[in-house]
Amino acid sequence: MSVVKNHSLTAFFVLAFAFSWPMWLLTGLYPDSAAYIPSPTFGPLIAAVVVLALTRGRSGVRELLSRMVRWRVGLRWYAVVLLLPVALILVAVYMNVLLGASAPSAAELGQWPRLFLMFPLLLIFDGPLGEEPGWRGYALPRLQAGRSALAASLVPGAIWAFWHLPKLMMDSSAPYRLCCSPSPGRSCLRGCTTVRTRVFCSPYCSTPLSTP
Numbered sequence: 001m002s003v004v005k006n007h008s009l010t011a012f013f014v015l016a017f018a019f020s021w022p023m024w025l026l027t028g029l030y031p032d033s034a035a036y037i038p039s040p041t042f043g044p045l046i047a048a049v050v051v052l053a054l055t056r057g058r059s060g061v062r063e064l065l066s067r068m069v070r071w072r073v074g075l076r077w078y079a080v081v082l083l084l085p086v087a088l089i090l091v092a093v094y095m096n097v098l099l100g101a102s103a104p105s106a107a108e109l110g111q112w113p114r115l116f117l118m119f120p121l122l123l124i125f126d127g128p129l130g131e132e133p134g135w136r137g138y139a140l141p142r143l144q145a146g147r148s149a150l151a152a153s154l155v156p157g158a159i160w161a162f163w164h165l166p167k168l169m170m171d172s173s174a175p176y177r178l179c180c181s182p183s184p185g186r187s188c189l190r191g192c193t194t195v196r197t198r199v200f201c202s203p204y205c206s207t208p209l210s211t212p
Helices: 002-006 008-029 031-035 040-055 057-067 075-098 112-125 128-143 149-163 165-170 175-179 184-201
Strands: none
Touching: 002 008, 002 040, 008 031, 008 040, 008 128, 008 149, 008 165, 040 057, 040 128, 057 128, 112 128, 128 149, 149 165
């Protein structure tokens, strides 16, 4: 208990990896097991809840969960954060075609209407719901103590990339490969997370946070 209290941030990162990596390896070796085990993407949320429960009790867990539904900034900034990744993807597609790739076929373009249904579901349940309360809700405010929002966002960004390593190695179609591609258009997607951090941290992350 004292070790977790004295090194709560380190404990969070260790637990996030300890939960997610075995789950990814298991689903990689036995794909059918994905229907019966928790999603690996919930590792950061589980890690944050465990560390807060051990260090601050129910009040700490309640504070984290309540911040997930707090309306923090104006609607225009939510529009920027939600639409910027879409705009960058469109720019990447345009640059890809400009550099010699074939343009999307009619059949591929016909799949776009599904985006309006799938995007909200994937945005909430396919990663962000399990990841962001941990990376941004727990780790980022603590990393920002004594650092700028930009500097603090680079640390979880690097750890986030390494955390996805099993997923990247086992699934060649993983969307995270967009962030690892040497293509200039796709490489610019790496900056999305830093932009989102800067937008949300201006009114929010600078608020003093109870630690650990």
